[in-house]
Amino acid sequence: MNWGIFEGLLSGVNKYSTAFGRIWLSLVFIFRVMVYLVTAERVWSDDHKDFDCNTRQPGCSNVCYDEFFPVSHVRLWALQLILVTCPSLLVVMHVAYREAREKKHREAVGEDGGRLYPNPGKKRGGLWWTYVFSLVFKASIDIIFLYVFHSFYPKYTLPPVVKCHAAPCPNIVDCFISKPSEKNIFTLFMVATAAVCILLNLVELAYLVSKRCRECLAARKARAASASSCKQEDLLSGDLIFLGSDTHPPLLPDLARDYVKKTIL
Numbered sequence: 001m002n003w004g005i006f007e008g009l010l011s012g013v014n015k016y017s018t019a020f021g022r023i024w025l026s027l028v029f030i031f032r033v034m035v036y037l038v039t040a041e042r043v044w045s046d047d048h049k050d051f052d053c054n055t056r057q058p059g060c061s062n063v064c065y066d067e068f069f070p071v072s073h074v075r076l077w078a079l080q081l082i083l084v085t086c087p088s089l090l091v092v093m094h095v096a097y098r099e100a101r102e103k104k105h106r107e108a109v110g111e112d113g114g115r116l117y118p119n120p121g122k123k124r125g126g127l128w129w130t131y132v133f134s135l136v137f138k139a140s141i142d143i144i145f146l147y148v149f150h151s152f153y154p155k156y157t158l159p160p161v162v163k164c165h166a167a168p169c170p171n172i173v174d175c176f177i178s179k180p181s182e183k184n185i186f187t188l189f190m191v192a193t194a195a196v197c198i199l200l201n202l203v204e205l206a207y208l209v210s211k212r213c214r215e216c217l218a219a220r221k222a223r224a225a226s227a228s229s230c231k232q233e234d235l236l237s238g239d240l241i242f243l244g245s246d247t248h249p250p251l252l253p254d255l256a257r258d259y260v261k262k263t264i265l
Helices: 004-015 019-043 058-067 073-109 127-154 182-242 256-265
Strands: 162-163 173-176
Touching: 004 073, 004 256, 019 182, 058 162, 058 173, 073 127, 073 182, 127 182
Parallel strands: none
Antiparallel strands: 162 173
16 A cells, blocks of 8 residues: 555645644654554564464364454554544645635635635634544544454453364364564554544644634633723713813703702792
């Protein structure tokens, strides 16, 4: 599989990511994709060939291997990496869509007709929601695959010997896994890097949400301050009109003034 295509496509994500997103992308390609390509595929290349069982019964080794390895580690990791990197491609596609709309708008109204997006790559409006969705999706995919790995292989480790009693095996047979210690090391390494990626996604999500909340509070305070300043200006303008008029308003209402006259008389 050519992972260079994904690397070339995702290299543009750095322009639209936060610092946490850049760290996540570097971690995925250096500690997950590179380890997968360089070592993991070679370690698991002979797992079926070197899976030996102490029986000569035809088909017993194949059935026992399928029972203990329903899905290969390498194929699960490949599917996990593809699904994890796809949401980042969605962000790039959304930015490209914004840039295309901005280009059509300029062609229609000219350079002096205003802009739809002052900065198409800035996380505002729909792009902010797309980026947040990508973070939630990436974290969810890693969590789901960690659960799948744990359900297939408890504690993410492989025992050196497994017991098998599936048909057509005549009885309970012992089967031996090739290089279990080496496979356990790489499995735990991939699990640890996936957990770190989940943590980075959650931290970046909290950072974006808190930043948006601060911006909303600041905008609300600014609107409240502008509204209060407008009220003060209205009061001051009313006072100025009152002072500039020739006639002064009565100090007392008409009814109260008539009552005062009657009491004096």
